[in-house]
Amino acid sequence: MENYTMLQFFEWYYPADGSLWNHFRDDSRRLKELGFDAVWLPPAHKGMAGDTASGYDSYDLYDLGEFDQKGSVRTKYGTKDEFIAAIRAGQEAGLQMYADIVLNHMGGADEKEVVMVREVTPENRNEFASEPKEIEAYTKFTFPGRGGKYSEFVWDYQCFSGVDYNASTQETAIYSIQNQYGEGWQDVLDLENGNYDYLMLSDVEFRNPHVREELKRWGEWFYETAGMDGFRLDAIKHMDPQFFNEWLDHLRGKYNREFYAVGEYWAPYDLHSMHEYIAATEGRISLFDAPLQASFFRASKEGEAYDLRTIFDDTLVQTNPALAVTLVENHDTQPLQSLEQTVELWFRPLAYALILLREAGYPCIFYSDLYGSQYTDTGNDGQEHDITLAKLEGLETLLYVRKHIAYGPQNDYFDAPDCIGWVREGDDEHETSGCAVVVCAGEDQSKSMRMGDRHAGKVFVDYLGHCDQQITIQPDGWADFPVKSRSVSVWAEKRD
DSSP: OOOOOEEEOOOTTOOSSSOHHHHHHHHHHHHHHHTOOEEEEOOOSEETTBTTOOSSSEEETTOSSOSOBTTBSSBTTBOHHHHHHHHHHHHHTTOEEEEEEOOSEEOOOSEEEEEEEEEEETTEEEEEOSOOEEEEEEEEBOOTTTTTSSOOOOBOGGGEEEEEEETTTTEEEEEEEOBTTBSSOOOOSOOTTSOOOOOSSEEEOTTOHHHHHHHHHHHHHHHHHHOOSEEEETTGGGSOHHHHHHHHHHHHHHHTOOOEEEEOOOOTTOHHHHHHHHHHTTTOSEEEOHHHHHHHHHHHHHGGGSOGGGTTTTOHHHHOGGGEEEESOOTTTSTTSTTOOOOOGGGHHHHHHHHHSSSSSEEEEEHHHHHOEEEEEEOTTSOEEEEEEOOOTTHHHHHHHHHHTOOSOEEEEOOSTTEEEEEEOOOSSSTTOOEEEEEESSSSEEEEEEOOGGGTTOEEEETTSSSOOOEEOOTTSEEEEEEOTTEEEEEEEOOO
């Protein structure tokens, strides 16, 4: 089996010039050559902010950049035809294509409705802060620009469980909609704020069977239109897990396709609830390893004070590797974003070695680490900040080593708090496979590790070029592998 790697092909601040789909189309073959096997594209549907919307503010799931709605035809990333062409180009290049879908909430309603609600306490949303009362809420979606094409379904207040704005008084609060499907929130596993069903905008009511059936119809239409191979599922910790069980089973059964699915259950310090979600969905959905990303963040901040021997403790890749999608950064953790938890630049190559060159997990590379990014935004301090995220030096080399060299049994040498290492012994299926990896947060040092008898007498070099010496593996398979301070070295057989 080959090692597989995913690429997140966007970042939050990608320019809103309609170029992303074409950018991917034009680069898809090079990405395959670099060692990628799957690509996660951002939401393709129209958001409430039109051609500047990231797509996480869902307005019309059926508008992939085809209709004049919210001030534009195209989305931030391009037109419907360009999106479909991007999917096809990726697949023709040999890439699996994953589409990002956002079903938790909708925004930018076309009409207001008078709705019966009860205000809740923000810190404990199971606690009502008012008696039932009427408010004006933006809850009616008629999609006049689409005119009923593809679906005539009209979303009204019965399709939502909560809102956060009273248009009649212009007050902002969290309001639980009192509809026929329930007076309180839906059951979700995350207990932050008492119940974290409500996240933002108009919160979709999955207890409404008409909503579930409409979203199944939409899923069929989306697949038959775009032909994706899988899904990235947004904000799943705020949704009843039974919905995605039903939705994925429907699509997988109807089309007899696996439809790989990875969900964003972002709980960096709550591994237990992530395991509960996996149990509730019976392994249907992989999850991003938020606890591991948090460990990388802490390690990058603490330097040699951080005990690298513990870096995989209480992570998903350690406890359920088959369903762990490992990552270093994403569009939410990048600087100035809502879940900002940015791994320091010096540690990023170390973190990528930890997810790319080991046996466990399905690694996902972040767009900015491959391409670089520049943007300006306002921080929590109210000041404008110019951000430059440089293309990560050595990342393409790590991808090469993952695809061609990092195979065979893995033996760990997690024997020093500031310097850890491991070897992959290689296998018969990949010529010149086998490597030794040393990750160091302290001073220059070396680690004695055994590559195995099959490598005796071979000359190894540091593929990342941080150490310039050559090492000959001893007759008993052992060698001392150097590493520079706050660095990573990847030692493998010297090529001609």
